[in-house]
Amino acid sequence: MDIAQLIQRHYGATLACLVNKLGDISLAEDALQEASIAALNHWGNEIPKSPQAWLIRVASNKAIDLLRKEKPQLSVELECITVEIINFDNETSGDAVLRLIFICCHPAINMENQLLMTLKLVMGFNLRDISRVLLTSEKTLEQRLTRSKRKINANKICLDLPSRDKLKKRLSVVMHALYLIFNEGYHSSSGNKLLCKQICKQAIFMVKLLCHYYRDQSTCLALLSLMLFTHARSNARCVHSFIPLEDHDRSLYDQQAIQEADILLQKSLRMGEVSSYHIEAAISGLHSQAKSHNKTDWQQIYLLYKKLLTYQYSPIIQLNTAVVDMMLNQYDTAEATLKLIADTLASYPPFYLAQAKLYLHTNKTHLAIQAYETAITLSHNTVEKTYIKIKLKYLKKRTF
Numbered sequence: 001m002d003i004a005q006l007i008q009r010h011y012g013a014t015l016a017c018l019v020n021k022l023g024d025i026s027l028a029e030d031a032l033q034e035a036s037i038a039a040l041n042h043w044g045n046e047i048p049k050s051p052q053a054w055l056i057r058v059a060s061n062k063a064i065d066l067l068r069k070e071k072p073q074l075s076v077e078l079e080c081i082t083v084e085i086i087n088f089d090n091e092t093s094g095d096a097v098l099r100l101i102f103i104c105c106h107p108a109i110n111m112e113n114q115l116l117m118t119l120k121l122v123m124g125f126n127l128r129d130i131s132r133v134l135l136t137s138e139k140t141l142e143q144r145l146t147r148s149k150r151k152i153n154a155n156k157i158c159l160d161l162p163s164r165d166k167l168k169k170r171l172s173v174v175m176h177a178l179y180l181i182f183n184e185g186y187h188s189s190s191g192n193k194l195l196c197k198q199i200c201k202q203a204i205f206m207v208k209l210l211c212h213y214y215r216d217q218s219t220c221l222a223l224l225s226l227m228l229f230t231h232a233r234s235n236a237r238c239v240h241s242f243i244p245l246e247d248h249d250r251s252l253y254d255q256q257a258i259q260e261a262d263i264l265l266q267k268s269l270r271m272g273e274v275s276s277y278h279i280e281a282a283i284s285g286l287h288s289q290a291k292s293h294n295k296t297d298w299q300q301i302y303l304l305y306k307k308l309l310t311y312q313y314s315p316i317i318q319l320n321t322a323v324v325d326m327m328l329n330q331y332d333t334a335e336a337t338l339k340l341i342a343d344t345l346a347s348y349p350p351f352y353l354a355q356a357k358l359y360l361h362t363n364k365t366h367l368a369i370q371a372y373e374t375a376i377t378l379s380h381n382t383v384e385k386t387y388i389k390i391k392l393k394y395l396k397k398r399t400f
Contacts, residue, residue, distance in 0.1 A: 003043045005198070007036050010052040011124025012202075016096035017052075018059055025103070025149055027063055029121070035059035094209050097122065101206065102162060105173045108155050113148045116141060118177045123202050171214065175223050175277070178203050178210075182227050186234070200231050221268035222277035228261035229284035242387040246293040258288050276311040279304050298327040315341040316348075323354050326361060334358055349379040353388070365399050 011032070018028035035058040039051075048054040104117035119130050127138045127145075134141070162170040185199025204227050210220045236252040237243055265281050283304045290296035305321040318341050325334035338355055345351035352375035359368035372392040379385045 003040055003047075006043070006047070006051055007039055007055070008124040008198075010055060011036075012100070012122040013094075013097050014052050014055045014059065015121055015124070016100040017056055018063070019100055019103070020096040022063060025121070025152060027066065028059070030066060031059040031063035034062040094212070097206070098209055098213060101174050101177075102170060103152065105170070105177050106152070107170070107173065108151055109148050111173075111176075113144050114173065114177050115180055116144055117148055118181065120145060122206065123181065123199070167214070171210070171217060172219070174210070175207070175219060178206050179223060179226075179277075182230075186230060197231075197234060200227070200234065203227065204231065216271075218268040218271035218273045219275045219277055221264045221271075222275055222281050225261045225264040225268065226277055226281035226284055228257045228264070229281060229288045232257040232261065232288050238383070242383050244387075245287065248293070250290075250292065253288060258285075261285065262289070276308060279308045279311065283308075296327075298324055302328060315344040319345060319348075319351055319354055323357070326354075326357060331358060331361055335362075347378055349375040349384065349388075352378070356391075360395075365395065369395060369399070 014035075015028055015032050018032060019025050022028050022031075032055065035055045038058050039055060043051075101118065101122055104121055105114045109117065116130065116134065119125050120127070127141050131138045131141055182200055182203035185196045185203060204224070207220065207224045207227060210217070211224055214220055232254040233245075233248065235254065236248040236250065237245075243249075261281070262285060265278070265285060268278060268281075283301055286297050286301050286304075302321065302324045305317060305324060308317055309321070318337055322334040322337040325331070325337065335358060338351070338358060341351070352371040356368040356371035356375070359365070359371060369392065372388055372395065376385055376388050376392070379388065
């Protein structure tokens with residue numbers, strides 16, 4: 001792991017500790033930025049035994065320097081709490097990270113910016129990487145970040161964890177943000193990587209924190225189960241290039257993660273409440289536990305997708321249902337579903353991959369070629385583009 005990756009690994013927890021004690025996100029972020037630059041300059045000689053403690057100590061000193069210039073009276077008070085910041089233990093650090101997540105996902109901030117804030121402040125990604133993920137310019141993202149932080153200050157948003165009576169609504173927003181982040185890591189919408197394990201692992205770590213602090217919330221356990229089931233297939237999904245589910249080498253699946261995910265899912269189901277995360281985890285579990293693609297229980301997956309649609313309508317779920325219909329040889333039903341969602345998913349590359357799959361099954365090769373060509377045009381991920389181009393080249397060669 002290089003120095004930049006090591007800093008990013010500890011960024012969220014370090015910033016959370018600083019925000020928790022300084023009570024000012026902008027000050028904490030500026031100080032940590034200075035500390036990160038110092039780390040890049042000094043860690044080349046020797047990596048400290050505790051990178052997070054080093055970053056906290058240096059950032060605390062930087063914060064004092066910044067305050068001496070702007071608010072001299074506060075710098076004295078800050079010096080008194082610096083030792084307390086540095087002596088944070090792991091449990092307190094985890095608590096601080098949760099506080100920061102809930103700040104980033106506060107209902108006063110719109111959902112789009114909640115995701116941005118979580119990626120930047122909690123996950124520690126720079127704006128260049130986030131811009132590739134969200135397909136938005138760095139300048140626009142910087143403006144949105146500034147507005148969101150101003151809103152936190154203007155609304156005097158409490159930096160404490162939400163009270164129990166407000167927890168359920170606030171927790172669902174946090175889980176949704178982490179769900180989106182994990183999905184982006186598992187299937188990057190842009191860039192030259194299809195899979196970013198680091199993003200997936202960080203999202204899993206955050207959900208584990210939620211499960212630790214809110215053990216009576218079955219949805220947290222279900223979301224963790226979903227992530228573990230899905231992430232267990234990572235090694236088989238992308239080796240040197242993208243490998244579709246039907247071609248996975250299932251000996252590469254992480255069986256320990258699958259077993260842990262199954263235990264979590266069963267435990268969450270016994271708690272009574274069933275959410276969309278439970279159903280998605282069950283679907284992912286069937287994929288992960290099947291001995292082969294052909295031996296997957298497609299009928300059960302179809303029923304689970306239908307059940308999922310009663311919890312939340314989504315054209316993506318409809319698309320997945322159409323793909324399962326094809327596995328069950330229900331091509332007319334699949335075609336009807338694809339026509340139903342065609343306009344909504346007109347700019348979504350996987351839609352055209354599913355469409356190509358249907359056309360190949362129904363001997364409409366020329367239409368399959370058109371669908372692949374459209375998918376290539378719309379995709380922003382170079383790995384995905386390469387995979388589709390190979391499929392298209394083979395199909396044209398076989399046809400012409």
